[in-house]
Structures are given as C-alpha cells and as structure tokens.
Amino acid sequence: xxxxxxxxQAKARAEHVARAxxxxxxxxxxxxxxxxxxxxxxxxxxxxQALETWPKNGAPDSPEAWLLTVAKNRQRDVAKSAANKTxxxxxxxxxxxxxxxxxxxxxxxxxxxxxxxxxxxFACAHPAIDSTVHTPLMLQTVLxxxxxxxxxxxxxxxxxxxxxxxxxxxxxxxxxIPFEIxxxxxIKSRLDxxxxxxxxxxxxxxxxxxxxDVTRDLAKEALYLSTVxxxxxxxxxxxxxxAALVALSMARRQARxxxxxxxxxxxxxxxxxxxxxxxxxxxxxxxxxAAQKAPGRFQIEATIQLIHCDRANSGLTDWAAIAQLYxxxxxxxxTMGAAVARAAAVGHAFGAKxxxxxxxxxxxxxxxxxxxYWATAAYLHRMAGDESSAQAAYRKAIDLCTDLPTRKWLERxxxxxxxxxx
Amino acid sequence: xKYTFFLYNDESQFADVSPEDMAQSLQVFGEYIRQLNEAGVxxxxxxxxxxxxxxxxxxxxxxxxIQDGPYADTKEQLxxxxxxxxxxxxxxxxxxxxxxxxxxxxxxxxxxxxxEGGNPHAG
Numbered sequence: 001x002x003x004x005x006x007x008x009q010a011k012a013r014a015e016h017v018a019r020a021x022x023x024x025x026x027x028x029x030x031x032x033x034x035x036x037x038x039x040x041x042x043x044x045x046x047x048x049q050a051l052e053t054w055p056k057n058g059a060p061d062s063p064e065a066w067l068l069t070v071a072k073n074r075q076r077d078v079a080k081s082a083a084n085k086t087x088x089x090x091x092x093x094x095x096x097x098x099x100x101x102x103x104x105x106x107x108x109x110x111x112x113x114x115x116x117x118x119x120x121x122f123a124c125a126h127p128a129i130d131s132t133v134h135t136p137l138m139l140q141t142v143l144x145x146x147x148x149x150x151x152x153x154x155x156x157x158x159x160x161x162x163x164x165x166x167x168x169x170x171x172x173x174x175x176x177i178p179f180e181i182x183x184x185x186x187i188k189s190r191l192d193x194x195x196x197x198x199x200x201x202x203x204x205x206x207x208x209x210x211x212x213d214v215t216r217d218l219a220k221e222a223l224y225l226s227t228v229x230x231x232x233x234x235x236x237x238x239x240x241x242x243a244a245l246v247a248l249s250m251a252r253r254q255a256r257x258x259x260x261x262x263x264x265x266x267x268x269x270x271x272x273x274x275x276x277x278x279x280x281x282x283x284x285x286x287x288x289x290a291a292q293k294a295p296g297r298f299q300i301e302a303t304i305q306l307i308h309c310d311r312a313n314s315g316l317t318d319w320a321a322i323a324q325l326y327x328x329x330x331x332x333x334x335t336m337g338a339a340v341a342r343a344a345a346v347g348h349a350f351g352a353k354x355x356x357x358x359x360x361x362x363x364x365x366x367x368x369x370x371x372x373y374w375a376t377a378a379y380l381h382r383m384a385g386d387e388s389s390a391q392a393a394y395r396k397a398i399d400l401c402t403d404l405p406t407r408k409w410l411e412r413x414x415x416x417x418x419x420x421x422x
Numbered sequence: 423x424k425y426t427f428f429l430y431n432d433e434s435q436f437a438d439v440s441p442e443d444m445a446q447s448l449q450v451f452g453e454y455i456r457q458l459n460e461a462g463v464x465x466x467x468x469x470x471x472x473x474x475x476x477x478x479x480x481x482x483x484x485x486x487x488i489q490d491g492p493y494a495d496t497k498e499q500l501x502x503x504x505x506x507x508x509x510x511x512x513x514x515x516x517x518x519x520x521x522x523x524x525x526x527x528x529x530x531x532x533x534x535x536x537x538e539g540g541n542p543h544a545g
Contacts, residue, residue: 148446155454157447159439160526369512399513402520404460 010054021064023142023228027116029071031179034123036141036169038075046070064113117142118232119179121225125193126177133168134193135200136161142228143221153204153218191233195242195298198225202246219250230285240289241299244282248305251278256405263409267348271312279309297332300325319349336362336370344376352384371400375410390414424465424534425514426505430498431527433472450522458506463517465505473499498528 022043029039046067050059060066124137136154139145147165148158171177182190202222226243233239255273256264283306289299304325311317326342339362347355359377367373374397382390394414401407439447451469458464478489492499504521508514511533518529 148443152446152450154525155450155520155522156525157443157450157522159436159443159447162443163435369516371516395509399509400516402457402461402516404457407461 010059011051021067022144023117023120024113024115025064025068025071026141026144027120027179028068028114029075030141031116031119033075033173034176034179035173036123037166037173038078039071040141042071042074042078043067045074068113115232116179117228119181121194121197121228122181122190123172123177123179125190125197126172127190127193128175128177129168129171130164131193131196133164134197135204137165137168138197138225139201139218139221140165142225145221191229191236191239194229195226195238198222198229199242199245199298201225202249219246219253222246223250234288235292237289237292237294238296238298240285240292241296241302244285244289244302245298245305247278247285248282248302248309251275251282251309261405261408262412263403263405265409266308267311267317274309274312276312279306279312282306282309295328295332297329300329300332304329317348319345323349336367337372340367340370340372340376344379347376347380347383352380355380356384369400371397371406374400378410378414423509424505424507424536425511426503426532426534427514427518427521428500428530428532429502429504429521429523429527430530431501431523432497433499433501435526447522454520454522457520458504458517463506463508465507467502467504469502470500472501501527 025043026036026039029042030036033039049070050063050067054060054063120142121138124141125134129137136147136150139150140147146158147162151158151161154161181187199222201218205218205222223243223246226239226246229236229239230243251274252266252269254275255269255271258264282302286299286302286306289302304322307318307321307325323342323345326338326345329338330342340359343355343358343362346358355376359373359380362373364373374393378390378393378397381387381393391414394410398407398410398414401410455464455467458467473492476492478491478493480487501523506514506517508517511531514531514533518524518531521529523529
C-alpha cells in the first residue's frame with residue numbers, strides 16, 4: 001500500500017474497479033442467498049468504505065478482493081442483525097468498520113475470484129421472470145447501471161422501472177430461481193433468452209433521444225455482455241453470432257446519421273467512417289461461430305451485416321447474397337421485419353417486379369401498421385416507375401414513423417423525387 | 423385528424439416519488455414532447471394536478487351541485503392529455519405506444535368529432 005495516493009487517484013481506482021468488477025462481485029455475493037438486492041446493498045456499502053479508506057490508507061493491491069471481503073462481512077452482519085434484532089449496535093456504527101476491514105494478508109488475489117456472471121445472466125433471463133425485465137435487470141445487476149439511467153433509454157419513468165426490478169429480484173430470491181448454468185438438455189433454449197436480452201440492450205442504443213440522460217453507451221454495454229457469454233461459452237455458435245452482430249452493427253454507428261440527424265441507409269453510408277477494428281472483430285467471431293456448424297438467427301443477421309461491411313472493400317453491396325440470407329433467416333425466425341427486409345433486398349438485386357412479388361407474400365393485413373412495410377413498398381413502386389403509389393406509400397410510412405432520424409429520411413427521399421420530377 | 427390521448431394511471435404509485443425520480447420523469451416526458459414537436463404532430467399537452475384536487479359541478483338535477491373530488495372514484499385517474507394531429511388511428515397508436523405513461527398506466531385514444539375547421543357557430 002502506498003499512503004501517498006491522492007483522493008482523486010483513489011476515486012479513479014475505485015471507479016475503474018467498479019466498472020470491471022461490479023457484475024463479478026454481485027454474482028458471487030448473490031449466488032448463495034439468491035438475494036440480488038441484498039448483494040447490491042452490501043457492495044454499495046463496500047464501495048462507500050473504499051472511498052473513505054483508500055484515500056487515507058492507499059488502495060489495496062487487489063481492490064476486487066478487498067471489496068468482496070468487506071461486502072461479505074457486511075452481508076454477514078446484516079444477516080446476524082436480522083437474526084438477532086435486539087443485538088446492541090446499529091449497522092452503521094464504528095465497530096462495523098473496524099471489524100469488517102480486511103487485512104492485506106487475509107485476502108485472495110483478484111484472479112482467484114471466480115467469474116459467476118454467466119450464472120447471474122441466466123438468473124436474470126430466467127423464463128419465470130417477465131421477459132420485458134430481462135434486459136434492464138442485466139444492465140443493473142451485471143453492469144451496475146442506475147434504474148433511472150436504464151429507464152430513460154426506454155422513455156420510461158425511473159420509478160416505474162425500479163418497481164419492476166424490485167419485484168423481479170424479490171421473485172428470484174423467494175421463488176429460488178437458481179444461479180446455475182443450465183444443463184445440456186436446457187442450455188440452448190435458456191441461452192436464447194440471455195442472448196435476446198443482450199440484443200435488447202443493443203437495440204436500445206439506436207434510439208434517438210437527445211434530452212434524456214443515458215450517459216453510458218448501451219451498444220458498448222451490450223458488446224461487453226455478449227463477451228461475458230462468449231468468454232465462458234466459447235463454443236456456443238449463437239452467442240458468437242450475437243457478439244459478431246453487435247460488433248458489426250456498432251462498426252457503422254458513426255456513419256448512420258447526417259449532421260442534421262437524418263438516417264443514412266447502410267448502402268449509402270460513407271465507409272471511411274466505419275470502424276475497421278470492429279469489423280475485423282465481428283468477422284473473427286463469425287468465423288469461430290461457423291466452425292461450430294450450428295447456424296442460427298444471430299449468425300445469419302451478423303452475416304448480412306458482414307456483407308454490408310464488405311462494400312468498404314468491393315465498393316458494391318451483394319444484394320443477391322443478402323436476399324438469400326434473409327430466406328435463411330425467415331426459416332429460423334419468421335418475423336414480418338425479416339420478410340419485409342427480404343423483399344427490399346430482392347428488389348435491389350433483381351428489380352422492382354421481383355421485389356413487389358416478394359412483398360406480396362407479407363400479410364398486408366398485419367403489415368398495415370408496420371412502417372418498414374410501407375417504406376419498402378414506396379421504394380419498390382418508385383423503382384417500378386409508379387410514382388403516385390410510391391408517394392402514397394411514403395406518406396403512410398412517414399405517418400407511422402416515430403423514430404425521428406428515419407422519419408426525416410423518409411420525408412427527404414419522398415420529396416427528392418417530387419422535386420426532380422418538376 | 424386530431425386524436426386525444428387520455429392518460430390514466432394509479433396515482434398511489436407515485437405518492438412518494440423522490441425529487442430525483444421526478445426530475446427524470448420530467449425529462450422523459452420532455453423528450454417525448456420534443457419528438458412529437460419535431461415530427462410536427464403535437465397540438466397540445468397538459469399535465470394535471472392529482473384527482474383529489476378536482477372539483478365537479480353539475481346542474482343536471484335542476485339544482486347546482488358541487489362535489490369535492492373527481493367525477494368517478496376509480497383506481498385509475500386521468501392524469502394528463504396529449505392532442506396530436508395525424509391522418510389515422512394507426513399513426514395515433516404508434517405515437518401513444520411511445521408515451522412514457524404507457525409503461526405504468528392506460529392510454530385511451532379518441533378521435534375528434536369536431537367538424538372540419540371547428541364548430542361553425544363558435545365565431
């Protein structure tokens with residue numbers, strides 16, 4: 001220990017440890033009791049202790065182990081106090097601090113701390129927990145994000161989300177949802193839930209919200225969570241596929257909007273703004289996934305992204321390959337989004353007539369309120385030379401669109417053609 | 423077509439909201455209003471005092487009756503309104519789905535019945 005460490009250095013050290021270790025420590029602290037809320041309280045106390053004592057005494061050699069020891073002592077004290085409410089001394093008194101301070105010799109080293117985060121992820125995405133809470137629960141317990149911060153990304157009041165998180169944690173504890181990696185018979189379906197929730201965190205990062213305070217980049221957090229899974233399950237093809245998908249889409253983030261906040265479609269983005277490192281990372285992950293010979297939804301979506309990224313080298317987008325991949329995607333996940341995207345790709349590759357035929361396979365009744373359906377119809381009608389149908393479809397797409405960058409883009413392209421016709 | 427969103431929710435949920443949570447709530451509603459404005463669809467919005475502050479008046483029975491409190495004593499009370507101008511119900515529902523209150527309450531979406539250009543007798 002070096003006593004010369006300044007306040008700021010200690011604080012920076014604590015924050016760094018917090019970022020790297022938060023989920024690891026919560027997973028360990030919550031594993032035995034299943035009580036995530038109590039684990040969070042104990043860890044928060046340990047961080048408070050660190051901020052108080054590290055500036056005075058210097059940061060310990062293994063901050064993570066130090067925090068774990070203090071938090072475990074805190075949990076034990078809380079349990080004792082609950083068991084014996086008449087015991088003298090409150091939890092906040094000075095004797096607690098003296099007793100629970102780990103000595104340098106008593107602690108294990110950081111690398112000895114097991115990584116139980118994957119078990120925590122499985123608990124958060126357990127099918128008995130309301131699926132809308134899976135993503136926020138992971139962001140909070142594994143990454144330490146505040147409820148208000150997460151709620152803002154959903155345009156939701158923090159108090160509402162906080163209530164749901166409390167309820168979910170109580171259920172995990174009271175219903176004894178296990179902190180375990182599911183066995184072989186179950187792992188595929190359970191892993192899907194975990195991957196979906198991570199994907200949910202990623203989707204959140206694409207929203208356009210100027211005024212709400214989401215200080216952390218949720219795409220980075222999703223990439224981080226996907227890495228937690230692939231580090232511990234390095235042979236799960238779909239986990240690798242999701243990590244690749246997040247990396248490849250993230251690679252294009254700087255290129256997706258104009259200076260005025262208008263959406264730019266992938267095939268028109270400036271490839272010089274794409275992050276080549278992330279593209280390489282995605283490519284490597286996909287190669288690893290393919291070696292497992294277990295194709296799935298996320299791998300196919302990532303491959304579509306990779307073909308888009310290849311335009312940086314070839315100057316062209318291979319729309320025929322993309323259309324083919326959407327056929328494959330629909331076989332795994334027959335969503336309306338995939339069917340509409342397939343029609344657009346077919347149009348790009350084989351012309352308006354083929355594209356409109358592909359779009360005709362989408363159930364128009366269900367698609368009526370689906371904005372991408374109308375945007376694609378507009379694109380294909382225009383390509384076919386039917387500008388009045390195109391204008392009507394653009395109008396419908398714009399009216400349905402609540403995402404501002406996309407809305408502005410649709411308004412612009414609908415106008416462009418009108419202007420050039422006159 | 424003008425559509426009004428009636429925002430109903432259980433007021434007891436927010437009985438003891440912290441100032442921090444209140445600030446965050448204002449922020450997300452502010453962001454929603456910004457998006458409605460930027461899309462050019464917002465006509466008007468208001469946020470109401472809680473229902474115990476309501477006063478209800480009627481001359482229906484021939485005599486004036488004033489009641490302290492809301493008209494209907496239900497668990498879900500009207501907490502605010504948005505009026506937006508969009509072409510159809512699909513578009514109105516797309517925006518209602520994005521309203522922050524949809525996560526903790528109910529939103530009733532009603533189309534305007536006012537003749538085009540407003541009531542002709544209103545001057």
